[in-house]
Amino acid sequence: MVRLLLVVMLMAGVTSLRASEQIASNLFVDPPEVLFTIQGSNTIGARLAPELVRDWLMVRGFQQVQIQTTAVENELQVVALHSSGRHVTVNVKAHGSSSGFRALLNDEADMAASSRPIRKRERLALVRYGDLMSASSEFVVGIDGIAVVVHPDNPLQQLTIDQVARIFAGEVSNWSELGGEDHPIVVHARDERSGTWDTFRKLVLGKAYPLTPSAIRFESNAVLSGRVAAERGAIGFVSLNTIGQARALAIASGEARALQPGRLTVATEDYALARRLFLYLPSVHPNAYAQDFMGFAVSQQGQSMVDHVGYISQNVKPLSPVLNDEPIVYREQVDRHYRLSVNFRFYEGKARLDNKALKDIERLALFLKEQPGRLLLVGFAENKGYNPNARLLSRLRARVVRQALIREGVPRAQVDVLGFGAYLALTDQQTDSGKMKNRRVEVWYRPEAGTVAETL
Numbered sequence: 001m002v003r004l005l006l007v008v009m010l011m012a013g014v015t016s017l018r019a020s021e022q023i024a025s026n027l028f029v030d031p032p033e034v035l036f037t038i039q040g041s042n043t044i045g046a047r048l049a050p051e052l053v054r055d056w057l058m059v060r061g062f063q064q065v066q067i068q069t070t071a072v073e074n075e076l077q078v079v080a081l082h083s084s085g086r087h088v089t090v091n092v093k094a095h096g097s098s099s100g101f102r103a104l105l106n107d108e109a110d111m112a113a114s115s116r117p118i119r120k121r122e123r124l125a126l127v128r129y130g131d132l133m134s135a136s137s138e139f140v141v142g143i144d145g146i147a148v149v150v151h152p153d154n155p156l157q158q159l160t161i162d163q164v165a166r167i168f169a170g171e172v173s174n175w176s177e178l179g180g181e182d183h184p185i186v187v188h189a190r191d192e193r194s195g196t197w198d199t200f201r202k203l204v205l206g207k208a209y210p211l212t213p214s215a216i217r218f219e220s221n222a223v224l225s226g227r228v229a230a231e232r233g234a235i236g237f238v239s240l241n242t243i244g245q246a247r248a249l250a251i252a253s254g255e256a257r258a259l260q261p262g263r264l265t266v267a268t269e270d271y272a273l274a275r276r277l278f279l280y281l282p283s284v285h286p287n288a289y290a291q292d293f294m295g296f297a298v299s300q301q302g303q304s305m306v307d308h309v310g311y312i313s314q315n316v317k318p319l320s321p322v323l324n325d326e327p328i329v330y331r332e333q334v335d336r337h338y339r340l341s342v343n344f345r346f347y348e349g350k351a352r353l354d355n356k357a358l359k360d361i362e363r364l365a366l367f368l369k370e371q372p373g374r375l376l377l378v379g380f381a382e383n384k385g386y387n388p389n390a391r392l393l394s395r396l397r398a399r400v401v402r403q404a405l406i407r408e409g410v411p412r413a414q415v416d417v418l419g420f421g422a423y424l425a426l427t428d429q430q431t432d433s434g435k436m437k438n439r440r441v442e443v444w445y446r447p448e449a450g451t452v453a454e455t456l
Contacts, residue, residue, distance in 0.1 A: 040100020096193025115195030129282030170212030188236030241310025254428030395419025
């Protein structure tokens with residue numbers, strides 16, 4: 001009887017093994033069911049999107065999830081099997097932010113990945129999908145910093161945005177002109193379809209500076225960074241998680257303080273070249289799988305993967321900032337507080353929270369439930385010269401954030417507000433993005449006794 005039982009168990013094991021082998025075989029042979037397709041930014045599509053998709057599939061019960069390359073450069077497939085034998089794939093095509101919106105227009109994608117905000121003409125062209133700038137379509141999946149990188153042996157430590165612009169325009173052609181070595185500057189830049197290039201052009205070059213014709217162009221951040229690290233006179237710009245063996249410079253906007261792209265400065269978007277990474281999903285007849293994936297991507301679990309990949313997640317964390325040259329009245333107010341890794345920003349001329357801020361309200365309320373304490377909301381207005389209403393407006397914005405937190409269940413007595421007006425500008429650029437960077441509410445946090453807060 002015992003021998004018979006062992007034979008039955010052995011046969012069952014062999015059958016199970018053969019079934020597993022058959023499933024594994026099907027992973028590479030059977031044509032899969034395509035759940036959805038993401039097209040767009042290489043910054044998002046090279047690693048972040050595929051790994052988020054992989055984790056989403058695993059959470060949804062799929063097994064043997066694999067990220068596979070294809071015959072086309074910068075295109076991947078995330079393939080998976082369910083125990084029922086269902087074979088699925090998600091396509092990720094990363095040829096630049098503009099390609100994502102074109103793919104939506106041509107019905108070749110279910111979701112667009114972009115490392116810049118959607119442009120007005122793209123929004124109008126895609127109106128049949130709803131308003132892609134609405135909170136139900138535009139999602140920030142993570143924060144990135146565009147790092148200006150040089151060879152690791154380059155002695156320069158920081159540059160202003162204007163100096164960077166003059167380098168990339170070819171007006172400064174030797175490092176000695178900036179106090180560095182007597183060595184020719186070799187400019188490396190991303191290609192025209194890249195959202196990284198589009199953001200760099202907008203934040204650095206603007207309308208005043210064209211890119212030098214001698215610039216060497218790249219479709220990939222990682223390849224560009226590798227070339228800069230190998231060439232002593234080189235300079236380039238890449239996404240934060242692809243600095244590699246190159247070295248990032250501290251960047252200043254005009255008279256503002258030079259900041260390194262780091263965890264706090266990028267998370268709060270204080271760093272001059274911080275940027276948001278977007279996913280755009282049609283609100284009219286969205287792909288149900290893509291919609292479910294989007295919910296996972298912006299969740300606490302999905303955002304943890306953003307950190308793992310090397311970008312900055314939107315999960316709220318208490319950090320210890322270094323305060324040096326800030327006004328004494330400011331330092332006194334935030335003394336014995338942690339700076340939280342979130343700033344709230346507003347649409348131009350209004351005290352109305354932007355799409356990211358609406359989601360961050362939920363994240364901040366959840367953080368306070370898990371780590372009780374008091375908040376200090378410090379509002380700032382954009383720098384528009386002398387403005388007697390700036391302090392009033394900055395305080396109003398801090399109160400808007402408090403009211404939104406109260407609606408999420410945070411007790412009013414737990415939140416204090418201050419308005420500092422048009423002070424402590426992060427940038428002196430008068431572009432829309434520059435004004436939005438200065439138009440902000442900082443969040444400071446004092447934990448209850450016994451609460452362990454994370455520090456740098």
